[in-house]
Amino acid sequence: MISRSxxxxxxALALLAISAVLGVAFLDQFAKGELPCPLCLLQRAGFLLLAIGPVLNVARGPRPAHYGVTILAGLIGAGFAMRQVLLHIQPGDAGYGAPFLGLHFYTWAFVVxxxxxxxxxxxxxxRAPGEEPRAAGSAPVRLAxxxxxxxxxxxxxxxxxxVSTLLECGFAACPDNPTVYRLLQ
Structure with missing residues (x-):
């Protein structure tokens, strides 16, 4: 059993890990000039959805429902990633973007x-048995x-x-193989 602290x-460490995943994606985007495709953007959104449960757990106190939100977000994100894996699974398909440590980002996303x-x-x-979650109406935890x-x-x-998505796609549908930031042209 683990303590509440x-x-x-x-x-909080899970949130840092999610931020690191997104940070690596941004670093690749800006350092290598590889713009994310629409499915890549959906996977990034999936990681942000994945962060909702841990944010609620650190801000409101840990609750089973918060973990449920994270599990649902993980299933959604895994679905986006698996869709892209399946698009590029045919022999001879080079995939989208350069591999990172031997795998494409969308494969890593599925694993994560x-x-x-x-x-x-x-x-x-x-979770400790019988540990009651904080009351729904109680004051939020002071973050520090x-x-x-x-x-x-x-x-x-x-x-x-x-901001990056807005610059890349503008106010229209994102291109399948983006090469420029539409709003910066």
């Missing part, structure tokens, strides 16, 4: 979504230290993703 710390789902299931199993940094970093990644 350890559970909160683990959720599955790991996140498994981690949430494990957290649910390890690592949880505050983790939440702010995820919010910054969400804002950066929104």
């Amino acid at each position: 350890l559970e909160t710390t683990l959720n 979504f599955v790991v996140a789902i498994a981690a949430c299931a494990l957290m649910l199993v390890l 230290g690592l949880p505050l940094i983790a939440v702010l970093l995820v919010l910054a990644m969400a804002a950066a993703n929104g």
Whole structure:
């Protein structure tokens, strides 16, 4: 069984991991000039959805429902990633974008979504029996230290993703194989 403070710390670390995943994607986007495709953007949105449960856990206190939200978000994100894997599974298909450590980002995304789902299931199993979650109407937890940094970093990644997507796609549908930022032309 894990303590509430350890559970909160683990959720803050999960937020840092989600931010790191998005940060690597942004680094690749800007350093290599590879713009994300529409499915890539959906996977990034899936990672931001994945962050909702941990944000709620550090801001409102850990609850099983918050883990449920994360599991559902993980299933959605894994679906987006698997769709892209299946699009590029044929022999001779080079895939979209350059591989990272031997796999394409969408394959890594699928792996990370599955790991996140498994981690949430494990957290649910390890919760102390009989521990009552905080009342729904109770005041939020005061964020400080690592949880505050983790939440702010995820919010910054969400804002950066929104701005980047707007610059890339403008106010129209995103192109299948983007090469320029539409709003910067």
